[in-house]
Amino acid sequence: MKKQPEMQGRVKSISYAKWGYIFIIPFFIVYILFTLVPQFLTVYNSFFENYRIGLTQVGPNYVGLENYKALFTPQSDGTILILKYTANTFILWIIGAIPQFVIAMLLAVFFTSGRLNIKGQGFFKTVIYMPNLIMAAAFSMLIYTLFSKVGPIQLFLEHQGIIDKTFDFFAYRVSVRGMIAFMNFIMWFGNTTIVLMAGIMGIDQSLFESATIDGANAWQVFFKVTLPLLMPIFVYCFITAMIGGIQMFDVPQVLTKGDGLPNETTRTLVMYLNRYLSGASRNYGAAGAISVIIFIMTGVLGFVVYKMLAAQYQEKRSAPKYHRRRQRGENA
Amino acid sequence: MKKLFTILIVALMLVSIVACQKPKPAEQGKVFNIYAWNEEFKGFFEKYYKVPEGVTVNWIINPSDNGVYQQKLDEALLNQANAAADDKIDMFLAEADYIGKYVESDYTMDVTSFGFKNASTQYEYTIKAASDSKGVCKGVSFQCCPAAVIYRKSIAKDVLGTDVPEEVQAAIDSWEKFDAVAAQAKEKGYYMTASFAETFRAFSNNCTKPWVDENNNLQFDDQITAWIEQTEKYVQNGYTLTAGVWDQEKTNEMFATGKTMCFFGPAWYYNFCMNNAMDPNDGCVGDWCIVKGPQAYFWGGTWLLAATGSDNTEMLKDIFETFTVNTDVLKSMVKDDNQYVNNTDVVKEFAEDPNYGNTNILDGQNDIAVFYELAKDIKWENHTNYDQILNEGLQNKLQEYFKGSVDKETAMKNFYNYVKEQYNNIIVPEA
Known part of the structure; x- marks a missing residue:
């Protein structure tokens, strides 16, 4: 003993x-x-004047918040460029993210549904994941070539008499933003599907069974059982997708050759940063300041989204836990 | 005996030390690094220059779009002092739009320091461009770039009723006449030019003031304004396509099926932009002639600059000589590669040769004779280190205006912002 x-x-x-x-x-x-x-170092650099004129280095000289001030100085017509590019970034991300999440959720539910019991899942999963394996820049180049003025789509539509010779896909905000959103959607929905599927498969099967026995229809099962229990995974997916969205760069950069055609409406924050950093001036100060702003923005938004979405499931989950603990305490 | 032996040994050692100290010719490196922005010169180099045994030539090629080439080159040059001997840049190529930046710096070296002498046959402006403000020459150009109007004979015949160079020239020897012909071409269903920026260089090269003044203010020359006005008119009236100068949409116009009458370019333009015209199936070799056009100008040019710190100075001298005074090489470059070389004796010989004609792309016209006349007037002036980014940026931003997706004011504002992001020191009009 x-x-x-x-x-x-x-x-x-x-x-x-x-x-x-x-x-x-x-x-x-x-x-x-x-x-x-x-x-x-980025934060540190953002407080310095540090750029090049040709082969001559200017700085680094400490300038305090001057770089930030310059970024937020409005143009003569009142627009603040960094805000304009922030708006572009979010618009581009949102129009791609909506179909991404809707389709991914739908596919995840279909693939995990015991009732549908889809055959050949391995094949489909591979196929929908495939676009993610292509380098974004290469994919972007491909779409550019397809839609360029001498590309096959233009020629086909011209031949069919649907558009005339003067039509240019890259001259319209809607079409360029559409292309970018489409690419982001195609590249990422497979990834999201697989993560969400893993989330759904982690839910106790008996809950679905008992819901069905209680007479819940498919919609009710989805909204009352699947979605609430999937929330932690969904929030994870959403926040990582958002961070990726804020950092959007290669797709629009390559598609519009860095210009954000038309009229800079597809120019994202990182493209803005990129011209300062890798342009002729090598402006580490301004580029650093933009990076810091992006960092703060990502942090704040991540926190807000997490709090908003996670609040619900946290309440639901913590209640039984608390209950259990109390029970155990009483027993002891 | 022992003493004698010691003395002998010491004497031997002394002799050997003295022998070692004898000055030897500077050790030459085994790796020759060249920075370039395209394959053009690489082709000539490999064809005409025999690399010394045991030397490896490394080509580091970065595209010049958006200033990428300059950025990569600058990065390497700033690191030149710390780089290992075999990693140091030995030679790099520079274009007319930004050569000043490198020539004025300490990253390029005096060509006389390794024994190269500029020949009297080199075009004066090519030497001036490669010399700093004190007149120290840092490199050579292997080409001279007087530029002309390259026109389609069959289209000229249809539009003007003639395809003879003298008569075509008479019809387009001023911008007013050129505009009038553009209207005629339009009526017949042709385009005068295939790119909104086709005539840009003809204007910009005749500027009377540089892009940026001594106080770093951005300034628009009347020639640039004239180009904008002309292009507005051309786009509005459908005289031109709205493609960029390097776009496929434009080069497709050089196929036999093309509907465009005029292209603007120097001798390098043939190989660099007109491959479609020389296509064996869909091309139209022999349907081309060149004339001076409305305004004489030159465009581009590739200079070979000697990088400070190179350990292959003999090879540098050799290369420079091959491409400026080796007449066999230069003649072959004219005949076989459609180049206008930087040697007045060689080009003069071709220009005066009644039997010479360019049949690689033209109809057998002696284009060297035309270029020879044009090259006499080339002057090197009003260039700044910012030219590439400013010329390219202006074209890119205004293209959107010409395509109709933004108004002029917005396009200019976008251009000013672009300049601001690229060059912190340039003062732009209030954007």
């Missing part, structure tokens, strides 16, 4: 935790060196 606690004590004293720490050290080293330090 006396030996048991002793043995338990000895077992407890062997700590495997240190191996855990050792195994994650490489990640933290890489993270600190290549992510955290540059992040602080």
